[in-house]
Amino acid sequence: MKTNRRRFLGHGSAVVLGAMPSLVSRAVMADEGTRSNRNGKILVVIQMSGGNDGINTIIPYADEGYAMHRKKLRLPTDRLLKINDSVGFHPSMRSAADLLEQGKLGIVQCVGYPNPSRSHDTSMAIWHSAQVGDEDVLRSHGWLGMAMDAARKKTDDPDMILVGDESQPLAIQSRRSTAVTLSSLTDLRLRQPAHAQPKPTSDQASESSLAQFVDQTMQDAIATASALERNTEGGADGSAKYPTTRIGRRMQTISTMVKSGFQTPIYYAIQSGYDTHAAQLPSHSRLLREFSDATKAFLDDIEASGLSDQVCVMGFSEFGRRVAENNSEGTDHGTAGPVFLAGNRVRSGLIGTTPKLTDLVDGDLQMSTDFRNMYQEVTQAWLGISELQAAESPSSLKLFDA
């Protein structure tokens, strides 16, 4: 057996990293003059890590259960940004409310899966892999990774890019697609030019799978650095106004890559901090503002570049939080929650059933939309990939305008 992390921790977040296909051949063969194929759709996923309190995000303020379960954490009705006569945004989500007004925000309500896990790691692994079940389910590939594996059209750029300094999430792990990480564009500048870097398999004894993996990763890294060097020349003009938050900067980095003609279809950014067990109000308010502002700034920037029909942002969290607040002015791990889809082509408005805070199971919300149906719609209707079978059963969920 392997002394690998997955067995050790008995959870599914760590994955078996296979050798990645070479970027070198594609990068070398790519005609640098033909980077005009900008018709491909782009999905930007924002992972709201820690378990977002959906009830205090999209607030069912008319539900009598809200005041009943939320004494200290209840947000006053008059401060909410009303969506209709029973549901409203958290007051910090002004930017999201603006997007909704512009017809660019879909809010899928009460998204989850059966028999929800309340472990951050297990639940995140379930969302990442679309493999519902307990910890023993083998989860070595992510839903985005599998989607990219199924995609016929390959580009010269990595299939998936994590913008940030976290470890690559399971969601973008795959059998043969490429996933790379970067935290800022300067991180991808080699101080020594690429031609001074080692050539493939420069070690004669590199026969082991680990040595090959190292060699391949190194070549991929060098190729990616060279490609970005070309693509960002004159790319980042700094004209767009982004919040100076971590997620804001990450969205700006993604926009720079998209605008400079990068053909990567999947970008991934992580916003952490949603695990609000105590003193939730101030931190949750800040997080939702940062999320909304960054998403709005990004879409404005993309629209100014004439690319808005190509880009969609999706925001999700591994679970919602328990309906009843705890006594630390926080909330503990719960079940279903809202998922956001933002962009020119999304079906704007509230989608799915509004959660009922008086109809709970063990104090938790009952999910009304299975996230796998949502994934299927995103991969098929948005990314145009039909081979993937993520959903348990067919559904009539519609998330995009025709």
Added chain:
Amino acid sequence: MNDPRPTEWKQFIPSDALPWDLRRIHHLHRRAGFAANWNGLQRDLQAGPEVAVDRVLRGGNATDDFDSLQRLIGDAAVSSGDINRLKAWWFYRILYSGDPLIERMTLMWHNHFATSNLKVANVAMMKRQNDLLRRHAMGKFGDLLRAVIKDAAMMVWLDANANRKGKPNENLARELMELFTLGVGHYSETDVKEVARALTGWTVRGGDFEHVPAYHDDGTKQMLGEQGDFDGDDVLAILLKQEPPARRIAMRLCEVFFGEDVITDDALDELASGLRDHDLDIGWAVETILRSEAFFSEDNIGNRVLEPIQFMIGPLWALEMLDPPPSTLLLAEWASKLGQDLFYPPNVFGWPGGRSWLTTRTMIGRANYVSALCRGELHRPNRPPDIAVLAKKHGFSTPADQSTFASWLLLGHENATGDMKAILRRPASQLG
């Protein structure tokens, strides 16, 4: 050691197939510490494995003024409130404590009990936790666990101070079982709730652990098949007598000291069972590992992705770049670029390690680190290493000899050609 050695962990005895040579000595120092310099390699070649492993286990090669200096640097970091200076302090310890094994083990426990200053936001607390992890790093796991659960940084990190009678907060209870001792599948959701109740009353006041009886729920609890009016100490005692923790510790140790696919299930079981027989004595397990044939086996050499800090420190050590000292603040910054930001593990699970250390960004970071190192930029003012001078000092005078010397020193074998920079850029330099 007087105990009969488990069969899977029989002692390493040099043979024609497994000779005591520079390669194995290099491996010992790279894996159990960070690296060896030429004199260290030669010294251990003469001394043989018993003595060489003794030295690694015993440490104690610090200079006379190390302790007073590290204290000064550590205290100054705390009073400055600047976490970067605390990271620099840890690098100072790594470089000059004379006990690299303890520092590796402290890193291991920092990963196991992963606590991030992102939430704790208190340099003094992070330092105290670090001191605690180091103090117990090679002792009994029970002592370590009992200390770390009452550690202020840990309690803030996992919301222990919000856990009160009638208003339990499950964060610490869950991670205590899922991550620190049992693992998923060895406890139920009810256990989490009950343990949270038992842990009430343990809180942080004024930056210190405090037991507040008024906050404690002294009612009857049921956990893991037992029933009683348990408090936190009872919970820890119950957890420590379960079977799973020994195997988890064994797994952790094997992650640190072994490459991929080296350790069998049987070997793990034996190590876990040995740990149980030795009251979860971590030092016993480390010694068993470092003296074993498995540790020195062919499969285990050069078969592990070096952690960023090992990758960074190795050449500094081997190339004798420690006097005058490099900028430890710069080293901390590089470690972060390479994915190992001290005191900021990515989440409660710590760094996943292994192959996941190597991503596009960190690979480019590693390449750029080698450039900085070879240009002498880790020192202020710059001090580029001079491999020719070093080689001559150790009796290698021709350019061809120098290349061989660099290969031995940096990779532990003589087969790599090219200069120091070329060797450090090889894929093989990522492994050790």
